[in-house]
Amino acid sequence: MMTTNPDTILPPQTDAGAIGWVKTNLMNSWYNALFTVVMLVVGILFLQMAIGWAVFSADWSAVTSNLKLFAVGQYPQEELWRVGVVLFMLSSLLGVTWGVWGGVARTFALVAIGGAVAMVILPLSMDDLSIEGRLWIGANAGFIAAGYYLVQTIGGAITPKRVIWAWLSSFFIAMVLIRGFQGLPLLPLVGTNQWGGLLLTFNLALVGIVACFPLGVLLALGRRSNLPVISLFSIMFIELVRGVPLITLLFMTQVILPLLLPESIQVDRVLRAFLAITLFSAAYMAENVRGGLQAVSNSQVEAAKALGLSGRHTMVFIVLPQALKAVIPAIVGQFIALFKDTTLVVVVGLLDIVGIGKSIVLGNVEWVSTQREVYLFIAATFWVFTYSMSYASRKLENALGVKRH
Amino acid sequence: MRLLWHSDIPLWHDARVLRATAQIVSVIIVVSIVVFAASNVLSAAHDRNLSLGFGFLSEEAGFPIAESVVDYDEAKSFRYAFYAGIMNTLKVALIGIVAATALGVVLGVARISTNWLVSKAAGLYIEIFRNIPLLIQLFFWYFGVFLLLPAVENAIKWPGPIYISNRGVFAVWASPTSTFGPWLLFLLGGLILAVIARFALVRVQALTGKHAYTTIIPLVIFSLISLLGWFLVGDTPLAQETPVLGRFNFVGGIRFTPEFAALLLGLVIYTASFIAEIVRSGIQAVEKGQVEASRALGLTEFQTLRAVVIPQSMRIIIPPLISQYLNLTKNSSLALTIGYPDLFGVGRIIINQAGRAIPVFALIMAAYLAMSLTYAAIGNLYNHHVRFVGR
Numbered sequence A: 001m002m003t004t005n006p007d008t009i010l011p012p013q014t015d016a017g018a019i020g021w022v023k024t025n026l027m028n029s030w031y032n033a034l035f036t037v038v039m040l041v042v043g044i045l046f047l048q049m050a051i052g053w054a055v056f057s058a059d060w061s062a063v064t065s066n067l068k069l070f071a072v073g074q075y076p077q078e079e080l081w082r083v084g085v086v087l088f089m090l091s092s093l094l095g096v097t098w099g100v101w102g103g104v105a106r107t108f109a110l111v112a113i114g115g116a117v118a119m120v121i122l123p124l125s126m127d128d129l130s131i132e133g134r135l136w137i138g139a140n141a142g143f144i145a146a147g148y149y150l151v152q153t154i155g156g157a158i159t160p161k162r163v164i165w166a167w168l169s170s171f172f173i174a175m176v177l178i179r180g181f182q183g184l185p186l187l188p189l190v191g192t193n194q195w196g197g198l199l200l201t202f203n204l205a206l207v208g209i210v211a212c213f214p215l216g217v218l219l220a221l222g223r224r225s226n227l228p229v230i231s232l233f234s235i236m237f238i239e240l241v242r243g244v245p246l247i248t249l250l251f252m253t254q255v256i257l258p259l260l261l262p263e264s265i266q267v268d269r270v271l272r273a274f275l276a277i278t279l280f281s282a283a284y285m286a287e288n289v290r291g292g293l294q295a296v297s298n299s300q301v302e303a304a305k306a307l308g309l310s311g312r313h314t315m316v317f318i319v320l321p322q323a324l325k326a327v328i329p330a331i332v333g334q335f336i337a338l339f340k341d342t343t344l345v346v347v348v349g350l351l352d353i354v355g356i357g358k359s360i361v362l363g364n365v366e367w368v369s370t371q372r373e374v375y376l377f378i379a380a381t382f383w384v385f386t387y388s389m390s391y392a393s394r395k396l397e398n399a400l401g402v403k404r405h
Numbered sequence B: 001m002r003l004l005w006h007s008d009i010p011l012w013h014d015a016r017v018l019r020a021t022a023q024i025v026s027v028i029i030v031v032s033i034v035v036f037a038a039s040n041v042l043s044a045a046h047d048r049n050l051s052l053g054f055g056f057l058s059e060e061a062g063f064p065i066a067e068s069v070v071d072y073d074e075a076k077s078f079r080y081a082f083y084a085g086i087m088n089t090l091k092v093a094l095i096g097i098v099a100a101t102a103l104g105v106v107l108g109v110a111r112i113s114t115n116w117l118v119s120k121a122a123g124l125y126i127e128i129f130r131n132i133p134l135l136i137q138l139f140f141w142y143f144g145v146f147l148l149l150p151a152v153e154n155a156i157k158w159p160g161p162i163y164i165s166n167r168g169v170f171a172v173w174a175s176p177t178s179t180f181g182p183w184l185l186f187l188l189g190g191l192i193l194a195v196i197a198r199f200a201l202v203r204v205q206a207l208t209g210k211h212a213y214t215t216i217i218p219l220v221i222f223s224l225i226s227l228l229g230w231f232l233v234g235d236t237p238l239a240q241e242t243p244v245l246g247r248f249n250f251v252g253g254i255r256f257t258p259e260f261a262a263l264l265l266g267l268v269i270y271t272a273s274f275i276a277e278i279v280r281s282g283i284q285a286v287e288k289g290q291v292e293a294s295r296a297l298g299l300t301e302f303q304t305l306r307a308v309v310i311p312q313s314m315r316i317i318i319p320p321l322i323s324q325y326l327n328l329t330k331n332s333s334l335a336l337t338i339g340y341p342d343l344f345g346v347g348r349i350i351i352n353q354a355g356r357a358i359p360v361f362a363l364i365m366a367a368y369l370a371m372s373l374t375y376a377a378i379g380n381l382y383n384h385h386v387r388f389v390g391r
Helices: A018-026 A028-057 A067-074 A075-102 A104-118 A131-157 A160-179 A197-222 A229-243 A246-260 A271-294 A298-306 A311-326 A328-348 A353-361 A371-400 B017-047 B079-110 B116-130 B135-148 B180-208 B216-232 B260-284 B288-296 B301-338 B342-353 B355-390
Strands: B156-158 B162-165 B168-171 B173-177 B240-242 B255-256
Touching: A018 A353, A028 B116, A067 A197, A067 A353, A067 A371, A075 A131, A075 A160, A104 A131, A104 A371, A160 A197, A197 A229, A197 A271, A197 A328, A197 A353, A229 A271, A229 B017, A246 A271, A246 A328, A246 B017, A246 B216, A246 B301, A246 B342, A271 A328, A271 A353, A298 B355, A328 A353, A328 A371, A328 B135, A353 A371, A353 B135, A353 B180, A371 B116, A371 B135, B079 B116, B079 B260, B079 B301, B079 B342, B116 B260, B135 B260, B135 B301, B156 B173, B168 B260, B180 B216, B180 B288, B216 B240, B255 B260, B260 B301, B288 B301, B301 B342, B301 B355, B342 B355
Parallel strands: none
Antiparallel strands: B156 B162, B162 B168, B168 B255, B173 B240
């Protein structure tokens, strides 16, 4: 009689090791094996072609000779130190944030240090980047490190709350520094018509973000208000704006707004673009916030009332914090969309980074044949920032424990 | 005071008073803004001698439109030009929606593939194209790819009579002949019979519990009848039309202009990356227990997917999908930047030609709002439908 000896049964095949990994992840069925082979072949051929083109046949001189234009547009040379100071301020703040929070801030700080150092040691043949300019950029690495060590040495005085306030106020300080004032000897006015390149892109995005957020929250509250008139106005505004493309609003603020105002009032072109972007994003922001408001359980409101909180206090201290936390992913997604949407100002003739590339660089006979290179460079620049934003948002979600829908 | 309110609450703390005041004040603010703006518009219109009416729409347009789905020429009215623009928008939006959905579903499924390489490649695609502004992608495709293609004389010849040049893509196309009408009748008859057969077979399957080939038999019926009709009507109903290089350009066949091709490609590639994420999260949102339970019931992998996973994930996928369709339609207004004559582009020309910004902008906004409302209505209908079936 045969008995099965448990010892003779072979252990299950292990999936560990390189071969096991390939088996489970690349070749787990005949069609997956086929996919793997096809993708490898296509991928290698494509990479070979792309790298061959980028290294040997592409002409990147349109990019390397115009780095300053892409960065700040036609911002006057003698006032560029102001942009440098703003960068120093932001770098120090990034360093401080790294010291206080670590995590994502640390990743960003290290990447920024790497970027600053890379700009210094870029090939010297790039004539558009002077030695002076390289030092201004490179110094940022030092400011980040200084911010970090500041926290390490005095630590306790720098609370997270203060860091947030510092970031908020840095926005206004940066705006003042970049714009300046009429007739001020140290900070003469640099009109918005001289803002350009990445500087204008960032300004549009930051002003849009800072302005659309409170407006969006107000609209969301208005929409849910039990006062019929206010709720009607909010719904009309939100649905009207969300129903049309941003490009319509941009044209309307350029073409129609001057007709709506008396002729004595002239609004700056950049300001009109700010207005269109802000109104457009606010409508979307309102819908995101509304989603968060709906997610807050009614018992929270009832509990707040039972504790004797007034309606306003309930909203500000109980409902809104929970509502906003629930929709952080959606809000950050909206900020990313806004950042990408700033490129549309090209259609009304502003010179953001895309406008610089299209009108100034590619408008030059010397570089007109390098369309691919210029747009790839702009695309890559944008991608670095948008990807960083979505990376940070994912980390933030994990840290706060909110789920993306 | 006491007589009026019968309460000890002071006026400025009375909820009814506060509510009324807030609403009256907001009405006053909105109305005064509207009146202020309107009076400025009227005075500006009066100064420049512009009428704000829509009467000009019947005047002759007098400008050409580079490409149009409908039969347009310069002698047609502004109204007709605007209509041609709307049709161009719908053309690119509809083709774009179909293509973006197909690509997005493939990418979304690839993203959750068990094949590491396939999943990573799909992830790479999504992260790259989702994060680059559409405008830059459009400029790249139009200025960097389509306009840099070889001239018509040296057009790239794809396998088969498809020619790719900087004047667009030319492909073989089928043009209807005189017998096309009768053949359409055969197609219609085949379709009706196939639908009837489908209903009958589903009923038979439900009654007998036996597999009744509910998909294959109707398909066979339809193809047999259309094939029969093809030979019965005499002459072939569709003639092959091949593009031939003429003096300046290809003649015959179907042509996609570089503007249309770049816009379509840009919209499809961009929107597909968002659709892929929607599909991925929709499929992943279906509980694992559902799959395990249907496996336990003995359903095959395909049946599990078709009868259990897809119907449940559809509820999660469809609403954001519809909002992506709306985004695609609105984003098609970027056509303006590469010269495809869509609704917005034609509207801009009309403003320049007729000099009437306000009525034309009103028309443009109305057209986009109508499209948005249509999408919203479809979305609400679907939501209502799944709620009804589900509960």
